Every structure is written in C-alpha cells, then in structure tokens.
Amino acid sequence: MTLEATDTSVLRLPSTNGRSPETSGTAGLAELAHATGTRFILAVFTTLSGKPCAKLVPVESVDELATDGVGFAGYAAGSMGQVPKDPDLVAIPDVSSFTPIPFVREGLALVHCDPYVEGKPWPYAPRVILKTALAQAAAKGLSVKVGTEIEYFLVQRDENGTLRTADALDTSRQPCYDARDVTRMYEHLTSISSAMNTLGWGNYANDHEDGNGQFEQNFQYADALTTADRVITLRYLISVLAEQRGMTATFMPKPFADRTGSGMHMHLSLWQGDTPVFPDANDSCGLGLSKTAYSFVAGILEHACALQGVIAPTVNSYKRTGATSTASGATWSPRYATYGGNDRTHYLRVPDANRVELRGGDGSANPYLATAATVAAGLDGIERDLDPGEPGTGGTATLPMTLLHAMDALEADPVVSGALDAAGAGVADYFASLKREEFFHWHNTVTPWEIDSYLTAF
Structure with missing residues (x-):
C-alpha cells in the first residue's frame, strides 16, 4: 500500500475528482x-x-x-x-x-x-451509517481516507460436496507469492486487475496469499465512502467473474481449518483539507507519527474488543483470530490489541508515518460499518487525548474468543455501539440480536467433530 497520488476516477472523464462527475438528478x-x-x-x-x-x-x-x-x-x-x-x-x-x-x-x-x-x-442502512460518521469527523475539521486489502479463496466442491481448492495443482506447503500458482490463475486475476484499472481504481498488485487457493488484489486508497463502495463492487466483480470460470470466490474468514484465514485489512489516515494529520518528523517514539495519530491509535486499541464485533462479525471470524497454527506456520491474524511499527503480528501495524493498518477485520466485514466503527473509536481517542503507550505494547486485552463474547463487548461499549446508532437509535441492539441468533443457530448444530469425539466416547 502506497500513499502516492493517483487517478482514482470511476470513469475516465474530465474533472471527476475521484468519483464519477459530481452531477445530480x-x-x-x-x-x-x-x-x-x-x-x-x-x-x-x-x-x-x-x-x-x-x-x-x-x-x-x-x-x-x-x-x-x-x-x-x-x-x-x-x-x-x-x-x-x-x-x-x-x-x-x-x-x-x-x-x-x-x-x-x-x-x-x-x-x-x-x-x-x-x-x-433509513438508519439501519450501512451506507447511511458511514455517511453519518464521516459527517461527524468533518464537523471536527477532519476527513478520512481508507485503503483495503481484499483477500479471498478460489474454491470448488467435489461430487460429495467437500470444499477443495479450485486449482488442483496449488498444493505446496508455503504457496505464498508462488509465481507458478499466480500464473495458473492468470486469466482470473488479470480480468479483475483490468476491470479495476479500467475504472481508474489504480490496481497495483495481485498475489497468491498464504493459504492454498488464497489470493489478494489491491487498489489505491481513496476517501472512506468511495473505498467502502469499491469493496462492495469488487467483491461482486470477483464473485461473478470467478463463477463464469467455474469457481467460487469466497470471502469467508476461515473456509479451511488448517489454512490462513482471509482478512480485510484497513489502512486509515486522517486529513485536514489536503494536509495529512498523521506524520510528524519530530516523533520521539520513532514511528514518525503525530500526537493526534497516537491518540487515534489509542482509541482503536481501547475499543478493540467491541470493534471486533463489527469488523469480524461472523461465527467463522473467530476461527481466524483464534487460530494457533496453520499449514504454512503462521496465522497472520492478531490475538491481542497491541500496536507497533512495520510488524504484522500487531492488531495495529504502522507501516509508515502516513497511515495505520488495522489487521483485526476479515472478509466477512461490512466495509461501511467497519469504517464507521473504527473511525468512531479513533476519534474518541483523539477527543480524550489517549496515549497508547510505547510501540510494541498498547493493550493487554485478548480479543474476543467468539462472536458471542464480541457482542457482549459491543453492547457494553457506548462508542462502538454509538457508531452503529449514529443515524438512529436501536441499530446496535438489532445488530447484536442478529449476531447472537447467528451464534446460537451455529451452537445448536451438531457438527462432525462432535460425532467423531463423542459418539462412542462414553
């Protein structure tokens, strides 16, 4: 992810300023x-x-x-x-x-x-919720820019319905960045890349990720609403174009128990007009961040447990963040609310002075809600002048173990629940109720693991 200026127009027409021409009606x-x-x-x-x-x-x-x-x-x-x-x-x-x-x-x-x-x-509409959050930031003189990393698996089902990697030759123990695996998926990956670049999104990389059958495709950052729209559009494009080639593209956080899960990492920055707020060459902590940036980080860390309920919003999400090992040797998903420099083991990574990368979210996250809740948490840190502590630390909290724990944290956190309620009261309670129902629906399902473990155990 770079923060270089780029043409991010949706259409290659004059004076688009990052989206389609600002016409109306x-x-x-x-x-x-x-x-x-x-x-x-x-x-x-x-x-x-x-x-x-x-x-x-x-x-x-x-x-x-x-x-x-x-x-x-x-x-x-x-x-x-x-x-x-x-x-x-x-x-x-x-x-x-x-x-x-x-x-x-x-x-x-x-x-x-x-x-x-x-x-x-309608206050329950995610796009309305995000627009409300961004308006609150604007009232403080701030705008938000976001870049996202879109990870997904390409899979098929065999005659028994068992999930398998779409590319039967993608079987190595450490497939990440393998040029041969990328080349075999050339038609799919380049069709998505060409689509993004035709739209002016600035696709700059397409790679094989850590799990067999897992890929990532990136596009340049933009204002928060534009990026959220593009995440929804890109998921649609990837899904439809994969389907045309006889594959299923899944953004499910953890489709395979022994492989790395799919994240939706968010790169966030604050701006005042055309001036970035985060960089400060005089930072004594060594990350090149301003005091405002550290407070933004501290806010996210303080609200991390509740935030997980929004950025990791499914039962399956907690198979990703709770993983202890994978076939490749690393899970690449955080378990604690910590922050640091260019270190991918942290919940919040600071790759450079221009941005922070939130690594707790996954492929099931709604990009509108995820951005709204994250911005609210960060702004709370700024308003309260919070300090995240020295880099490499920042929080001792263990992230929620299950979706049920995450909903408990969300309901107890007035900042994150308030972000969902920003366009109208009742949304956070409704969201939590849906997610509790999802958890208990899963909990009431008898799984093959239970049959294997208990059928003749007693």
Missing part, C-alpha cells in the same frame, strides 16, 4: 448512462450483513430511477431493521458512484444507493 445519471453505452443499471444497496441487494433497471427508466429511486421490501432483503408490515425501502442512487461494468455483461453498470423510508434516510 435525472440529467446526471442519464448523461452518464448514455455516455457509457449502458443498457441496464444495477441499483445496489447493502444490508447490515454485507449482502449486496439490487434491482436491474433498464436505461429507458433511468429518469425514474434518478428522481424517485426504486422500492424494495426491506424485510425480504434481509438484515435491514424491518418486519413484513413495514413500508418500502426506497433506494436513491448516489450518482457519483455510477460504475460501468461491461466486463461482467456488455451494457451493464451499477450505482450505489442510500435507502430511504417515507422520505427519510
């Missing part, structure tokens, strides 16, 4: 659709669980989409804080997020939307 969306040869638009919103939901809108109805949005039954979509009797969610497109995706289907584009109910932004 009917003319803006219609103009973009016609200029790019778009025939159909996926109007997308994301549930609290991270599921991308969409309706496919023909370009002939672009005027109605832009002015009126498109309606959804919120309860049917999933975790959106609704019951069957509630009125429609109306997805209103953010024209600046318009993204042509002809590499999926010719003439197809997508646009990210903000859900409204009865004319008001």
Whole structure:
C-alpha cells in the first residue's frame, strides 16, 4: 500500500475528482448512462450483513430511477431493521458512484444507493451509517481516507460436496507469492486487475496469499465512502467473474481449518483539507507519527474488543483470530490489541508515518460499518487525548474468543455501539440480536467433530 497520488476516477472523464462527475438528478445519471453505452443499471444497496441487494433497471427508466429511486421490501432483503408490515425501502442512487461494468455483461453498470423510508434516510442502512460518521469527523475539521486489502479463496466442491481448492495443482506447503500458482490463475486475476484499472481504481498488485487457493488484489486508497463502495463492487466483480470460470470466490474468514484465514485489512489516515494529520518528523517514539495519530491509535486499541464485533462479525471470524497454527506456520491474524511499527503480528501495524493498518477485520466485514466503527473509536481517542503507550505494547486485552463474547463487548461499549446508532437509535441492539441468533443457530448444530469425539466416547 502506497500513499502516492493517483487517478482514482470511476470513469475516465474530465474533472471527476475521484468519483464519477459530481452531477445530480435525472440529467446526471442519464448523461452518464448514455455516455457509457449502458443498457441496464444495477441499483445496489447493502444490508447490515454485507449482502449486496439490487434491482436491474433498464436505461429507458433511468429518469425514474434518478428522481424517485426504486422500492424494495426491506424485510425480504434481509438484515435491514424491518418486519413484513413495514413500508418500502426506497433506494436513491448516489450518482457519483455510477460504475460501468461491461466486463461482467456488455451494457451493464451499477450505482450505489442510500435507502430511504417515507422520505427519510433509513438508519439501519450501512451506507447511511458511514455517511453519518464521516459527517461527524468533518464537523471536527477532519476527513478520512481508507485503503483495503481484499483477500479471498478460489474454491470448488467435489461430487460429495467437500470444499477443495479450485486449482488442483496449488498444493505446496508455503504457496505464498508462488509465481507458478499466480500464473495458473492468470486469466482470473488479470480480468479483475483490468476491470479495476479500467475504472481508474489504480490496481497495483495481485498475489497468491498464504493459504492454498488464497489470493489478494489491491487498489489505491481513496476517501472512506468511495473505498467502502469499491469493496462492495469488487467483491461482486470477483464473485461473478470467478463463477463464469467455474469457481467460487469466497470471502469467508476461515473456509479451511488448517489454512490462513482471509482478512480485510484497513489502512486509515486522517486529513485536514489536503494536509495529512498523521506524520510528524519530530516523533520521539520513532514511528514518525503525530500526537493526534497516537491518540487515534489509542482509541482503536481501547475499543478493540467491541470493534471486533463489527469488523469480524461472523461465527467463522473467530476461527481466524483464534487460530494457533496453520499449514504454512503462521496465522497472520492478531490475538491481542497491541500496536507497533512495520510488524504484522500487531492488531495495529504502522507501516509508515502516513497511515495505520488495522489487521483485526476479515472478509466477512461490512466495509461501511467497519469504517464507521473504527473511525468512531479513533476519534474518541483523539477527543480524550489517549496515549497508547510505547510501540510494541498498547493493550493487554485478548480479543474476543467468539462472536458471542464480541457482542457482549459491543453492547457494553457506548462508542462502538454509538457508531452503529449514529443515524438512529436501536441499530446496535438489532445488530447484536442478529449476531447472537447467528451464534446460537451455529451452537445448536451438531457438527462432525462432535460425532467423531463423542459418539462412542462414553
């Protein structure tokens, strides 16, 4: 991850300033659709669980989409804080997020939307939650930029339904960065890379990660909302293009017990206008960070246990952070809330003076919620002038052992739960209730391990 200036425009059109042209209303969306040869638009919103939901809108109805949005039954979509009797969610497109995706289907584009109910932004909508958090940062004179690392496995199922690596030759004990494994997946990886670069995202690396069948594809950092939108878009692109080649792309944190899990590492920085807040050449601690940056780090560390409930939000997440060994010899996932320099064993890594890398999140994280909660934790550290201690330390807390422990921590933490409730009260309780239900649904399932361990043990 570098922090060099780059063209991050969604479309290669003049004066885009990092996203699609800042037009609004009917003319803006219609103009973009016609200029790019778009025939159909996926109007997308994301549930609290991270599921991308969409309706496919023909370009002939672009005027109605832009002015009126498109309606959804919120309860049917999933975790959106609704019951069957509630009125429609109306997805209103953010024209600046318009993204042509002809590499999926010719003439197809997508646009990210903000859900409204009865004319008001819906507080359970993750994108609305993040926009609220960023507005609170802006009120303090700060903007947030984020880069993410997208890790995933490419898998298939055999005739018995058993999960296996899609590339049957990807079997070495330490496959990380293996040029041969990358080359065999050349068509898939380059199709994703070309898509990102066509969109102006600045893809700068694609590699084989630590587990057999595991890959990572990176793009340049941008403002926090743009990056969250791009994470959702990229997961969609990777999934669809892998499926076209007979593979399944999974962002599941730990699909294989003996392999490294998939993280969603977040690189965060604060800015005042065009000036970065984090660097300070006079830092006596040796990391090159400002006092504000250290307080931001301290806030994240103080709220780490509650934060895990948002950035590692599934039962399977805790198979990743709780792992003690893998086939390759390292788990690459933190177990304690510590920070340090260019050291990947920490919860918060400081690779250089421009940013901090949060390594606790995984591939199941909703990028909107993850960013909102992390920013709230960091800003709390700044407001309270917290000190993280010397690099290499920072926290003695062990991260939660299970999703249930994480929900206990989230509900007890007014800062992290407050981030979820920022656009309206009740979201944090609803989210925690869903996750407790998920935990007990898993807990009530009899697994093969239990049969093997107990069937004839007594």
